[in-house]
Amino acid sequence: MGRPKAELVLTDDERETLTRWARRRTSSQALALRCRIVLESAAGATDKDVVARLGIEAHTVSRWRARFVRDRLEGLSDEPRSGAPRKITDEQGEEVIVRTLEATPKDATHWSTRSMAAEVGLSQSAVSRIWRTFGLKPHLVDTFKLSKDPQFIEKVRDVVGLYLAPPEHALVxxxxxxxxxxxxxxxxxVLPMMPGMPERRTxxxxxxxxxxxxxxxxxxxxxxxxxxxxxxxxxxxxxxxxxxxxxxxxxxxxxxxxx
Structure with missing residues (x-):
């Protein structure tokens, strides 16, 4: 016979929210699928019917149906994965970012992972991860030049406008x-390289x-x-x-x- 299932009844707000999440383009495919499972189940479809209509496994249907009955809309989100807790707080990450952008070390022209780690009390690998996450590269410097041409803006508009909207049947x-x-x-x-002797040239x-x-x-x-x-x-x-x-x-x- 099996254990009887808990009844799945939706409120008007829950039905509207689930429908919106299932149709929203920015929703992940996983969340949209879970919403459709709940909507089909609430409409009276059996687990077998939902499996046939959505082309998924039976345990997926029963799992998310039970999660919704237990936790409602919040149950459709992924639960936190097991693993070691974060050791770097948001405040520490913010400090690294602010110092990187707004300060320089006393004895150098730019920060290195070693100098920043000593400054904020974190490891070099932690500083490196923060920099990679936010795309910060203190060791790289790019150059640019400001034109002194008084007609520079007008010339730029002419050139850029030609690329964006070239004349019909024209070659740019x-x-x-x-x-x-x-x-x-x-x-x-040039004398080629030989064992024990590098390449030589005059x-x-x-x-x-x-x-x-x-x-x-x-x-x-x-x-x-x-x-x-x-x-x-x-x-x-x-x-x-x-x-x-x-x-x-x-x-x-x-x-x-x-x-």
Whole structure:
């Protein structure tokens, strides 16, 4: 016969809440499933009916039905898992974050896990975990430059606006210039590494001359179109642009090869 089940009756507020949780996009799949189990059971469906309709195991239905009868809506959340209790309090974590963002050590330019651990009385691993959790990297420094051009804002708007809303059937090109790289070679062949002896090369070198490389990258395919010129003038730049335009053209909304 088995033990009789406790009756599952919902109040209007509980039914409304369960329905909202089951349909809400931000709800986890697990919570939405539990809500549907309770709603089906409250509608008079047997455990076998719920299993067939939702495609789940029978013990899952009985478990969450019993949890809801016992704890109501609060019973549908996951119970705390067993394990060691937290040793780092919220106040200690906040102290690490505040000191990292608003202070510097007396004898250094930035905090390390060792210096911060000594400052707040935590272990280095604890400080490292807090930094990783909040994305803090005191050892990294990025640089930026402020333009003194009085028309800087207007120029930025023109460029960014062109990328965000290019003219119809237009091809947007981004052009940049890389600083010079010397073409050097050693005055003698490199001697390869041997057992007990590292690779060896001469300290002096031979200059390989000067040339100019114009390259165009097709971001759609990854193809690079490159041309070498002796000089670096507007004339050579126009030639490279003509060569690139001759290799590619705009057809519809995709960049395709001619023909």
């Amino acid at each position: 090109l981004c052009v940049d210039e890389k600083t010079q790289i010397q073409a050097l070679d050693r005055s003698a062949p 300290h002096d070198y031979v200059r390989g001359g000067v040339t100019t490389l114009f390259a165009a990258l097709n971001t759609a395919t990854g193809e690079v179109i490159g041309q070498i010129h002796r000089r670096h003038r507007a004339v050579e730049f126009k030639k490279s642009m003509r060569t690139t335009a001759g290799r590619w053209h705009w057809r519809g909304s995709r960049l395709r090869r001619p023909g």
